Amino acid sequence: MKIFSAEQLYEADKITIEKQQITSEDLMERAGTQLFQWLHQRLNGAPVPIHIFCGIGDNGGDGLVVGRLLIEHGYNVVVYVVNCSDKRSKNFLLNYDKIKNVTKNWPILMKGENDFPKINSEDIIVDAIFGIGLNRCPGGWVKKLIQYLNESKAFKLAIDIPSGLYSNSPLEDYEAVLKANHTLTFQAPKLAFFLPETAGFVSNFDVLDIDLDLEFLYNTEPIAQLISKPEAQRFYQTREKFGHKGTYGHALIVAGSYGKMGAAVLSTTAAFRIGAGMVTAFVPKCGYNILQTAIPEAMVITDTEEEFISTVSFDFEPSAIGIGMGIGKNKATVAALKKLFKDSEIPFVIDADALNNISENKELLKLLPKNSVLTPHPGELKRLIGEWKNDYDKLEEVKKFSEKHEVVIVIKGAYTITVYGDKLYINTSGNPGMATAGSGDALSGVITGLLSQGYDPLLASVFGIYMHGCAGDITAGQMGYEAVMAGDIIDNLGEAYLDLFAKPETDNEANGKN
Numbered sequence: 001m002k003i004f005s006a007e008q009l010y011e012a013d014k015i016t017i018e019k020q021q022i023t024s025e026d027l028m029e030r031a032g033t034q035l036f037q038w039l040h041q042r043l044n045g046a047p048v049p050i051h052i053f054c055g056i057g058d059n060g061g062d063g064l065v066v067g068r069l070l071i072e073h074g075y076n077v078v079v080y081v082v083n084c085s086d087k088r089s090k091n092f093l094l095n096y097d098k099i100k101n102v103t104k105n106w107p108i109l110m111k112g113e114n115d116f117p118k119i120n121s122e123d124i125i126v127d128a129i130f131g132i133g134l135n136r137c138p139g140g141w142v143k144k145l146i147q148y149l150n151e152s153k154a155f156k157l158a159i160d161i162p163s164g165l166y167s168n169s170p171l172e173d174y175e176a177v178l179k180a181n182h183t184l185t186f187q188a189p190k191l192a193f194f195l196p197e198t199a200g201f202v203s204n205f206d207v208l209d210i211d212l213d214l215e216f217l218y219n220t221e222p223i224a225q226l227i228s229k230p231e232a233q234r235f236y237q238t239r240e241k242f243g244h245k246g247t248y249g250h251a252l253i254v255a256g257s258y259g260k261m262g263a264a265v266l267s268t269t270a271a272f273r274i275g276a277g278m279v280t281a282f283v284p285k286c287g288y289n290i291l292q293t294a295i296p297e298a299m300v301i302t303d304t305e306e307e308f309i310s311t312v313s314f315d316f317e318p319s320a321i322g323i324g325m326g327i328g329k330n331k332a333t334v335a336a337l338k339k340l341f342k343d344s345e346i347p348f349v350i351d352a353d354a355l356n357n358i359s360e361n362k363e364l365l366k367l368l369p370k371n372s373v374l375t376p377h378p379g380e381l382k383r384l385i386g387e388w389k390n391d392y393d394k395l396e397e398v399k400k401f402s403e404k405h406e407v408v409i410v411i412k413g414a415y416t417i418t419v420y421g422d423k424l425y426i427n428t429s430g431n432p433g434m435a436t437a438g439s440g441d442a443l444s445g446v447i448t449g450l451l452s453q454g455y456d457p458l459l460a461s462v463f464g465i466y467m468h469g470c471a472g473d474i475t476a477g478q479m480g481y482e483a484v485m486a487g488d489i490i491d492n493l494g495e496a497y498l499d500l501f502a503k504p505e506t507d508n509e510a511n512g513k514n
């Protein structure tokens, strides 16, 4: 699914109106009807009090439409107009008139703190104050209203975007954003929904299809791509009937040090489970028995050193190398990295201490093999590119880094973002249970295993992250978030493959919705 900027959505809006020969009021009615249907399906006529807070732009207009439709269907609705400006949009005014035709209880005009209504915890708040037209930080009593609504225990449903949040630019005031329990967004999710600093305001979201012009949506380059099951299905490369183990490559995993040999075990197993034909683990001597016992399928080469890696040498041509998991920061290990990067042209997956070693020895940056995949978590990323001002600044810096060094960067997080040049791919699978030791080692093994099978570095990253997340979701479904361990995620990679083409069990899944 594509993520568009606010500007692109306004353009889509304009083109849709022209091509479908409808008015902007018709389009708003379409949007409001979708909102109404979503609520009606869930409330089923329940007389729960619904408080709709409308701004004075088109987001407020959406609020008025859904308010009118709810009133027409007998719901218990109070509509408020948040008088944040003397202006009124055309569609707001048209729908303001229309709502007066269906109720004697006209919208209540709010001008200040004295107008804040009493809201009970069982009520529903619909937030239609600001949408993607927010052009400055909410202040004064409007900010106080947002805070007042945030303090309420009532369920908060945001229309299009929580008020106070910009769809694709940095937030100035965290105290002036509505914290929604659910967001219903039109046509395409917004970038702010996926970034660590702002995703929490959105909570869960649904995308409501308002039939914007398909040709425009299809032909327009988005600001980011969302990766869910339909995309992952397209990335999957079928296994050949007459393939042999050589067809699926020979991955080399360079990992482990004394006390951290588990990292090597996990990434080697993950490379196998995702489908690598052969995997060799290169480990310090102390890892020999551990590896041979834990994964008899793997071949093992040991370093000359007992407890850490000092010189990586092997006598075959790996199709991909995954390096860094649990290797520590010994000087000899840094020298080994340097030599390995210098001598190799095949793509690497570079993780954990390999990244930290690069950050502390910036001369290694120049040696990074092109098309390598770097998989930092936020701390490792900071050490690599320096501090950032906000999430958008971070994305810009990572794009520059990716372009300069011609590498793929995987920014790990609740929504892991893969950056390649100026392109962003946001993963949707995965869950909080996966925040557990070794989960990252598993991911590195997965990406290395896919690279070794011939997936290109970008596809191996984007597809691998989806599969890793999906295996995590399957695991959480079996045992709950708390019990998930990295080994379980790896064990479920097979289930994740089966799930990729399993028949959908729900309508939402069938529609490819989130």
Ligand SMILES: NC(=O)C1=CN([C@@H]2O[C@H](COP(=O)(O)OP(=O)(O)OC[C@H]3O[C@@H](n4cnc5c(N)ncnc54)[C@H](OP(=O)(O)O)[C@@H]3O)[C@@H](O)[C@H]2O)[C@@H](O)CC1
Pocket: 009, 010, 012, 013, 027, 028, 031, 055, 056, 057, 058, 059, 060, 061, 062, 084, 085, 087, 088, 089, 129, 130, 131, 132, 133, 134, 135, 136, 137, 138, 139, 142, 159, 160, 161, 186, 210
């Ligand atoms: N595009 C689509 O596909 C569709 C879009 N639709 C809907 O339209 C929404 C966008 O509507 P929109 O453009 O009218 O902007 P919106 O967010 O209502 O607010 C703008 C108003 O707020 C004001 N204002 C801004 N910041 C402020 C502040 N801090 N403090 C105080 N005031 C502030 C600003 O006032 P001004 O700056 O002019 O004084 C302006 O009047 C979109 O989110 C979706 O819900 C659907 O109906 C159909 C399809």
Ligand SMILES: [K+]
Pocket: 059, 127, 128, 129, 130, 131, 158, 159, 160, 161, 162, 163
């Ligand atoms: K809103």
